[in-house]
Amino acid sequence: MSALLHAKDLVVAYETGRGRVQALDSLNLTVEPGETLAIVGESGSGKSTLGLAVGRLLPAVALKESGSLTLQGQEVFAAAPDALRRLRRDLLGFVFQNPMSALDPTMRVGRQVSRAAGGCGTAEMQALLVKAGLDEPERVAASYPHELSGGMAQRVVIAMAIARGPALLIADEPTASLDVSIRARVMKTLLDLQKDAGASLIVLTHDLHLAARSCQRLAVMYGGRVVEVGRSATVLSRPAHPYTRGLLAAAAGNEAPGEDLKPIPGLPPLLRQRAPDCSFAPRCPFAEARCTDLRPEARELDRREVVCHLAERVLVEASR
Amino acid sequence: MSATPVISLQQASLTYRKRGFSGGTLTAVKSVDLEIAAGETLGLVGESGSGKSSLGKLCLGLAKPSEGNVAFQGAPFPGRKALLGKLSVVLQHPEWALNPRLRCGPSVAEPLEIAKWGDAVKRSARVAELMGQVGLDPSFAERYPGELSGGQRQRVAIARALATQPEFVLFDEAVSALDVSVQAQILNLIRSLQAEQGFAALFISHDLAATRYLCNRIAVMYKGEIVEQADARRFYGQPDHPYSRALLAAIS
Amino acid sequence: MVAALTSLWRRDRLSALAFAILALLVFLGVFGPWLPLGDATQVAAGPRLSPPTWAFPMGTDELGRSFLPRVVEGIRYTFLLATVAVIITAILGTLLGMLAATVGGFLDMVVARVADVLFAFPALLAGLLVAAVVGPGAASVITVICIATLPLFMRVVRSASLSLAERGFVIAAQVAGATTWRVILRHILPNVMSVAIIQITYALSIAMIIESALSFLGLGAQPPRASLGSLLQVSSVYLTIAPWLVGFAGLTLSLAIVCVNLLGDSLRDAVEPLPGRTLT
Numbered sequence: 001m002s003a004l005l006h007a008k009d010l011v012v013a014y015e016t017g018r019g020r021v022q023a024l025d026s027l028n029l030t031v032e033p034g035e036t037l038a039i040v041g042e043s044g045s046g047k048s049t050l051g052l053a054v055g056r057l058l059p060a061v062a063l064k065e066s067g068s069l070t071l072q073g074q075e076v077f078a079a080a081p082d083a084l085r086r087l088r089r090d091l092l093g094f095v096f097q098n099p100m101s102a103l104d105p106t107m108r109v110g111r112q113v114s115r116a117a118g119g120c121g122t123a124e125m126q127a128l129l130v131k132a133g134l135d136e137p138e139r140v141a142a143s144y145p146h147e148l149s150g151g152m153a154q155r156v157v158i159a160m161a162i163a164r165g166p167a168l169l170i171a172d173e174p175t176a177s178l179d180v181s182i183r184a185r186v187m188k189t190l191l192d193l194q195k196d197a198g199a200s201l202i203v204l205t206h207d208l209h210l211a212a213r214s215c216q217r218l219a220v221m222y223g224g225r226v227v228e229v230g231r232s233a234t235v236l237s238r239p240a241h242p243y244t245r246g247l248l249a250a251a252a253g254n255e256a257p258g259e260d261l262k263p264i265p266g267l268p269p270l271l272r273q274r275a276p277d278c279s280f281a282p283r284c285p286f287a288e289a290r291c292t293d294l295r296p297e298a299r300e301l302d303r304r305e306v307v308c309h310l311a312e313r314v315l316v317e318a319s320r
Numbered sequence: 321m322s323a324t325p326v327i328s329l330q331q332a333s334l335t336y337r338k339r340g341f342s343g344g345t346l347t348a349v350k351s352v353d354l355e356i357a358a359g360e361t362l363g364l365v366g367e368s369g370s371g372k373s374s375l376g377k378l379c380l381g382l383a384k385p386s387e388g389n390v391a392f393q394g395a396p397f398p399g400r401k402a403l404l405g406k407l408s409v410v411l412q413h414p415e416w417a418l419n420p421r422l423r424c425g426p427s428v429a430e431p432l433e434i435a436k437w438g439d440a441v442k443r444s445a446r447v448a449e450l451m452g453q454v455g456l457d458p459s460f461a462e463r464y465p466g467e468l469s470g471g472q473r474q475r476v477a478i479a480r481a482l483a484t485q486p487e488f489v490l491f492d493e494a495v496s497a498l499d500v501s502v503q504a505q506i507l508n509l510i511r512s513l514q515a516e517q518g519f520a521a522l523f524i525s526h527d528l529a530a531t532r533y534l535c536n537r538i539a540v541m542y543k544g545e546i547v548e549q550a551d552a553r554r555f556y557g558q559p560d561h562p563y564s565r566a567l568l569a570a571i572s
Numbered sequence: 573m574v575a576a577l578t579s580l581w582r583r584d585r586l587s588a589l590a591f592a593i594l595a596l597l598v599f600l601g602v603f604g605p606w607l608p609l610g611d612a613t614q615v616a617a618g619p620r621l622s623p624p625t626w627a628f629p630m631g632t633d634e635l636g637r638s639f640l641p642r643v644v645e646g647i648r649y650t651f652l653l654a655t656v657a658v659i660i661t662a663i664l665g666t667l668l669g670m671l672a673a674t675v676g677g678f679l680d681m682v683v684a685r686v687a688d689v690l691f692a693f694p695a696l697l698a699g700l701l702v703a704a705v706v707g708p709g710a711a712s713v714i715t716v717i718c719i720a721t722l723p724l725f726m727r728v729v730r731s732a733s734l735s736l737a738e739r740g741f742v743i744a745a746q747v748a749g750a751t752t753w754r755v756i757l758r759h760i761l762p763n764v765m766s767v768a769i770i771q772i773t774y775a776l777s778i779a780m781i782i783e784s785a786l787s788f789l790g791l792g793a794q795p796p797r798a799s800l801g802s803l804l805q806v807s808s809v810y811l812t813i814a815p816w817l818v819g820f821a822g823l824t825l826s827l828a829i830v831c832v833n834l835l836g837d838s839l840r841d842a843v844e845p846l847p848g849r850t851l852t
Binding site for chain 1: 469471472499500501504505507528552563571
């Protein structure tokens with residue numbers, strides 16, 4: 001089967017008041033139909049830019065400079081307005097971090113959901129709400145968004161995102177704004193619906209635990225590139241990129257009581273142009289001369305793809 | 321060091337009157353008992369809206385309890401003058417932590433200035449010393465916040481909070497907006513500074529992982545009440561309250 | 573300054589043009605009396621209601637006075653009143669807005685309600701009332717402009733200050749024991765300055781409209797003083813026989829107001845660029 005989403009050497013830059021900032025630096029990524037992929041990265045890594053680029057929802061100051069991004073074989077950035085609308089409507093579903101800003105505060109929920117489903121009837125609309133885990137569809141449908149809790153509102157947003165049976169769901173920090181006690185359940189609903197619909201799911205998050213628990217594949221982004229991608233369990237149990245390894249050591253939650261966290265020194269980079277070297281090198285404990293001389297390219301290693309000259313050494317360290 | 325806790329709350333409640341047509345009252349904090357000793361960090365976790373920040377306001381004397389007592393060093397909160405330099409706070413949003421129109425030096429020096437500590441020369445020497453303590457080059461005093469990253473701004477905010485060597489520091493979601501790799505830098509910084517200076521601290525967060533790493537004790541807040549209060553190590557194992565367990569499940 | 577202007581010209585021609593026109597008008601207004609434009613007060617300097625000629629570039633009015641120096645005199649008076657009034661309201665409104673937001677409680681409620689009431693109060697009605705009490709002239713024009721533009725500042729500055737009051741640096745200063753005045757002068761004022769300056773431009777254009785309207789009604793500038801509004805009123809009588817008079821007076825007034833507004837827009841764009849979508 002051919003890939004659902006395919007990004008090849010994608011370069012996106014922002015024109016800001018302080019000059020050009022390169023958000024995606026020749027990014028390569030493939031999403032197969034039906035799979036779940038978590039994209040993990042810190043702010044500035046380019047993950048949100050990637051998520052928006054898929055629907056060509058980037059702000060006006062962002063420019064796709066080169067490369068290609070295809071969805072079911074269609075070039076997203078070459079689509080005519082009509083084709084783009086069809087593509088967004090029929091192939092994509094979005095779930096954003098804050099459900100309240102995704103819903104129209106002046107319209108009853110039921111009407112919004114049936115509109116999202118293409119003007120379906122009440123029964124179908126309520127069925128969608130039930131599918132999204134809302135037990136009292138009549139009451140929810142008659143409510144305005146502000147009358148719902150955050151978790152319920154996010155379930156409504158999920159119902160709207162799957163209403164037309166999209167091929168790809170993109171969820172940007174879907175549970176970050178929700179209370180911890182309901183996060184797991186909302187995430188499970190999202191995954192169940194994705195599986196039912198046979199859609200692919202991309203979860204953009206900074207939360208490694210969430211990524212590992214919910215998605216089969218994991219892509220780690222740094223400096224506008226995917227620096228490591230493979231099965232979640234493989235990548236997190238034996239990271240081959242020093243940044244993945246650093247993230248795991250820095251994140252509170254994995255440490256034993258009394259054990260120190262090991263922060264990654266320094267700051268994430270702000271790219272002005274295509275990185276001529278490894279952009280993680282200044283913060284990398286493994287770095288040597290070639291890391292600052294030569295731009296690493298993606299290569300296969302130990303059942304994952306990694307962008308690092310020294311991945312073998314990192315792997316050896318990890319197994320010790 | 322005396323055995324008197326720096327901050328203590330006895331059966332403290334905080335009730336807000338609701339605005340608008342519906343009226344009524346909202347009890348943000350319900351009968352809370354809490355003590356924070358010198359050199360101790362108490363973690364306060366709970367969802368947003370559980371009353372954590374209101375409890376923080378009580379501890380800083382920014383709000384008066386509608387019932388019960390809040391005491392500072394064993395006595396009711398004294399006036400503004402008597403408290404100068406004894407309390408400070410580090411808040412969530414690094415982009416809002418510092419006045420964008422002021423260079424970092426004057427921002428850090430402000431609590432000293434308010435407390436009428438030393439003269440301008442002594443204060444700028446103290447600023448340089450503080451910058452060093454939070455791991456920044458003294459030249460940062462000359463920079464504007466706009467030139468700094470989130471982590472650097474939070475370091476400057478911590479320098480400002482510690483300028484007067486306060487007795488009590490409130491950290492309200494102080495690392496929540498930071499990236500994972502930078503978060504650990506700041507957590508370690510807070511830990512080492514506290515070991516050095518021995519202030520009492522309240523660390524408010526919705527993130528149990530960061531809280532249990534940093535704190536000696538953790539209080540779990542749910543709907544305005546403290547539902548569990550225990551040694552931080554307990555939160556690496558099996559806490560008692562179902563809500564505490566939900567918090568724990570979310571990070572493992 | 574020159575570099576800033578050239579870069580503005582390159583970015584945004586319209587704003588640069590507006591700025592240049594405004595600068596010219598201000599220059600005329602300030603230095604008009606010392607410029608070789610003719611005497612504004614000399615009656616029968618030429619024929620009555622003459623069309624524009626080389627000697628009288630804007631023609632002459634009903635008393636044979638050269639109209640060009642009259643218009644310059646009008647610019648001077650209109651701009652002066654508008655500026656004085658707006659300076660007063662800008663200071664007063666900004667101060668009240670900051671105080672309301674920082675102190676809160678009763679004061680905040682009073683300021684918010686006063687702003688609402690003033691906002692709803694028709695400026696012309698206020699003008700008639702004030703002129704009836706104070707008598708027509710500069711004082712009543714300034715009072716009316718203040719009434720009309722005060723809520724602009726109170727509202728915008730109050731809401732900007734309210735959001736500042738929740739920021740970390742303000743709370744940190746309060747916890748450190750800073751007084752209200754310290755918080756206002758050091759932390760709030762420098763950060764609401766930009767919104768206040770943008771409001772100043774809008775207030776200026778409103779002020780000019782109000783001044784002209786009141787003078788048109790005879791409540792503002794009293795003869796022989798001329799303002800753009802009073803010139804408009806006098807020349808409107810001769811609209812059918814000397815239409816250029818209304819044309820020149822009206823054009824100058826419109827140009828001034830449009831340029832002030834354009835300048836305000838470009839200032840606002842410079843201070844708060846269109847955010848686009850926020851990135852997380």
